[in-house]
Structures are given as structure tokens and as C-alpha cells.
Amino acid sequence: MIFYDPNELAAVAAGDMETWEPQPYAVSHIDEYLYHVSSGQQKEHVGAASFDRHNGLLYVFEPLVDDDKSIVHVWKVKSDTTGEAPRIRLSADSLSWDFAWMGRPSVRFLTIFNDGDGFLHISDIASDDTRFVPSSIQVSVAPLSSQILDVTFTPTGEGSCEATLTMSSNDLERAEILIPLHGVGIIACQDGQSGDVNTDGTVNVIDVIGAVNHILGTLVLDDDGICRTDCDMNGVIDILDVLGMVNHILGLSICGE
Numbered sequence: 001m002i003f004y005d006p007n008e009l010a011a012v013a014a015g016d017m018e019t020w021e022p023q024p025y026a027v028s029h030i031d032e033y034l035y036h037v038s039s040g041q042q043k044e045h046v047g048a049a050s051f052d053r054h055n056g057l058l059y060v061f062e063p064l065v066d067d068d069k070s071i072v073h074v075w076k077v078k079s080d081t082t083g084e085a086p087r088i089r090l091s092a093d094s095l096s097w098d099f100a101w102m103g104r105p106s107v108r109f110l111t112i113f114n115d116g117d118g119f120l121h122i123s124d125i126a127s128d129d130t131r132f133v134p135s136s137i138q139v140s141v142a143p144l145s146s147q148i149l150d151v152t153f154t155p156t157g158e159g160s161c162e163a164t165l166t167m168s169s170n171d172l173e174r175a176e177i178l179i180p181l182h183g184v185g186i187i188a189c190q191d192g193q194s195g196d197v198n199t200d201g202t203v204n205v206i207d208v209i210g211a212v213n214h215i216l217g218t219l220v221l222d223d224d225g226i227c228r229t230d231c232d233m234n235g236v237i238d239i240l241d242v243l244g245m246v247n248h249i250l251g252l253s254i255c256g257e
């Protein structure tokens with residue numbers, strides 16, 4: 001049996017690789033396990049083969065074993081016996097946006113770790129909702145390294161959205177991972193309100209202190225207050241919003257624009 005990377009065969013089918021480019025990455029001699037083969041000259045040692053990726057089971061038909069009947073051999077393919085197996089690990093089991101402005105992209109990051117000693121190939125990253133978009137549809141991660149995947153949520157209206165991000169990889173023990181996505185869309189505050197945390201009609205150091213207190217957890221804001229405090233409108237209130245307010249006060253930039 002010769003083994004090809006199915007991703008390479010798919011690339012040929014898609015026209016991204018030439019037909020002669022995919023080469024076998026492994027060869028396994030199985031004649032000693034076959035029943036009807038008595039000499040190396042014989043043809044058709046085995047018939048159809050199929051791999052159950054989820055359970056790591058390789059099914060191979062051997063024809064003409066019991067008179068004209070076939071039997072099916074089943075091999076358990078253990079990735080750890082190859083000496084090179086990828087191990088996927090994610091920085092989060094799910095992603096959540098407590099709030100995001102309608103029509104404004106808001107990004108969350110997911111770190112993909114490969115704890116194994118084989119290359120991790122994530123062949124498909126897909127979201128089932130167009131409001132949530134991953135930055136890549138394919139990612140490769142070297143052994144003992146990591147890659148960051150951005151996921152952008154752009155709400156089209158007010159309210160809560162649920163979706164699922166699906167990742168398919170060559171880690172046989174976690175060949176498919178589902179990552180729940182949850183986001184809440186809210187309507188952006190009116191012109192001129194952004195940065196004015198305490199609604200007194202002007203942006204000054206009092207608003208900066210309000211933002212810092214919110215970050216420290218000592219000031220709780222309602223939706224309007226969150227809107228006014230998220231100076232850069234990225235759906236996260238952090239030190240960058242404090243700097244944005246300072247720049248607003250200095251006349252270097254304007255919150256909400």
C-alpha cells in the first residue's frame with residue numbers, strides 16, 4: 001500500500017497542483033497479512049480501501065479469499081507510532097463578543113498550538129454565519145509552535161448571534177473541532193457622544209478617569225456608557241480607549257471616528 005496526502009490529491013482536483021506533483025509519503029508491505037496471495041508475481045493483492053479519520057481505522061478489501069468472496073482487513077492507525085503526530089490545542093474553547101457595534105468589525109484572537117512533533121495541517125476553517133469570519137481558511141503549524149487566527153464579528157443589527165466555527169485538521173484524535181461563537185450587536189452611539197463617558201457634553205480628564213475606573217471594575221456602565229467609553233469602537237474597552245480619549249482631548253484624533 002502506498003500512502004498519499006489527500007490534501008495534495010484535492011489540490012490536484014482543484015487545479016492547484018500538477019498531477020505528477022503528489023508523491024507517496026509512506027509505503028507499507030502487507031502481503032504477510034493477506035490470505036490469497038501466494039507469490040509476489042500475483043496481481044490485485046488488495047481491492048478498495050477507505051480510511052475512517054475520526055477513529056483512525058483503515059479498511060482494506062482483499063478479494064477472492066473465500067472462493068470468490070472478499071474479506072475486509074481493518075488496521076488501527078496510531079499516529080503516535082509514526083513518531084510524528086500533531087496535537088492541536090486552542091487558547092479558548094469558544095469566542096465571545098460581549099458587545100460589538102452594528103456594521104463595525106470587531107476582532108477576537110484564537111491561538112492554535114501544536115503540542116505534537118508532527119506538522120499540524122488545518123485544512124478547513126469555516127464559519128456557518130457570514131457575520132463571523134475567520135482570517136484564514138487553512139493554517140499550518142510547525143511542531144511545538146503556534147499560530148494566531150483572527151475571527152471578526154460584524155453585527156448587522158441589534159441583539160445576540162450564535163454561530164459555530166469548524167476546524168478540520170490532521171490531528172487524528174481531534175480531527176474536527178467545533179468552536180461556539182457568541183456575539184451581541186448594539187447600535188453605535190450618536191455623533192459627538194463617543195469619549196464623553198459622564199455625558200456632560202465634553203471630553204476631558206473626568207471621562208478618562210471614568211474609563212480607567214471601568215477597566216478597573218470600579219465603575220459599571222450601561223450600553224450607552226459602554227458606547228461612549230469605547231473610543232476606538234472595536235468592541236473592547238481597554239487602555240487604547242484611554243489613550244484615544246487623551247488624544248481626543250489633545251485634538252490629535254476624535255473618539256468614534
Ligand SMILES: [Ca+2]
Binds near residue numbers: 198202
Ligand atoms: Ca465628559
Ligand SMILES: [Ca+2]
Binds near residue numbers: 232233234240
Ligand atoms: Ca476599544
